[in-house]
Amino acid sequence: MITRRSVLTGAALLGVSAFSTRVHGACSVFTRAKQAAITPEQALERLKEGNARFVAGRTVQCDLREQVQATAGGQAPFAAILGCMDSRVPPELVFDQVIGDIFVVRIAGNFVNTDILGSLEYATQVAGAKLIVVLGHTDCGAVKGAIEEVKLGNLTAALANIRPAILEVTDVEGPHDVNNKKFLRAVTERNATYAAALLTARSEVLGDLVNDHKLMIASAVHDVSTGAVAWLGNPATSKPTTSNQASGARRSGNDRVLRDPDGDKACADPQDHDRHCTEER
Numbered sequence: 391m392i393t394r395r396s397v398l399t400g401a402a403l404l405g406v407s408a409f410s411t412r413v414h415g416a417c418s419v420f421t422r423a424k425q426a427a428i429t430p431e432q433a434l435e436r437l438k439e440g441n442a443r444f445v446a447g448r449t450v451q452c453d454l455r456e457q458v459q460a461t462a463g464g465q466a467p468f469a470a471i472l473g474c475m476d477s478r479v480p481p482e483l484v485f486d487q488v489i490g491d492i493f494v495v496r497i498a499g500n501f502v503n504t505d506i507l508g509s510l511e512y513a514t515q516v517a518g519a520k521l522i523v524v525l526g527h528t529d530c531g532a533v534k535g536a537i538e539e540v541k542l543g544n545l546t547a548a549l550a551n552i553r554p555a556i557l558e559v560t561d562v563e564g565p566h567d568v569n570n571k572k573f574l575r576a577v578t579e580r581n582a583t584y585a586a587a588l589l590t591a592r593s594e595v596l597g598d599l600v601n602d603h604k605l606m607i608a609s610a611v612h613d614v615s616t617g618a619v620a621w622l623g624n625p626a627t628s629k630p631t632t633s634n635q636a637s638g639a640r641r642s643g644n645d646r647v648l649r650d651p652d653g654d655k656a657c658a659d660p661q662d663h664d665r666h667c668t669e670e671r
């Protein structure tokens with residue numbers, strides 16, 4: 391089978407400047423040694439470069455069967471992505487990564503709950519990933535559904551996880567509905583940064599890794615009309631230092647109280663929708 395890699399290798403032998411020379415090693419899988427050598431900053435740069443290739447239509451073409459064989463004995467991904475389930479936002483493709491490169495956790499609306507936290511604690515503390523990216527996206531049905539307060543089976547509880555981000559967007563003019571593009575964009579961004587903040591606010595494991603500079607947390611929004619990823623603010627390089635700051639990730643801007651209607655007591659975990667925590671003002 392003729393792959394781009396073999397063609398480019400041939401080009402290199404002939405002394406021809408080829409794109410592969412700028413993405414050398416792109417088809418070699420991540421090993422423990424390779425993972426240990428990469429810094430969180432380099433991991434972020436690797437994803438940025440991958441998205442640039444994706445947008446430019448210059449993705450690396452690797453023989454995936456070779457990679458299956460190369461990763462059969464274990465994995466050492468350099469990053470983890472928390473993204474939406476939307477079919478237009480597959481992280482491996484959007485960031486032009488291949489088998490064994492990244493962990494991917496996907497759920498409608500890319501929110502954080504206990505199960506997501508546990509998965510990401512495994513990806514980082516146990517498996518060694520250096521970067522977590524919360525990846526929201528434009529035209530997100532989950533975000534739109536949460537804004538419109540859609541009620542449907544278990545989806546109702548799932549969308550409630552996006553509600554805090556909606557309530558925190560108070561500075562956008564015009565109607566706060568899905569037809570207001572600025573409001574929708576602001577909620578989409580806030581939902582991603584809110585989830586990123588929760589990672590360290592709710593996980594001591596992740597917070598300690600960040601404080602030890604072994605992990606970076608970033609948030610971004612993928613544009614489904616262009617394929618481009620826009621990065622939001624500065625990546626987290628330290629966890630909140632006070633309990634106020636940590637709780638601020640959950641309650642900033644509003645003095646909301648979360649209550650469990652069954653127990654009539656404040657929910658310790660505002661994301662604990664298994665207990666059907668609801669908000670009170």
Ligand SMILES: [Zn+2]
Pocket residue numbers: 474475476498499527529530531532533
């Ligand atoms: Zn979505």
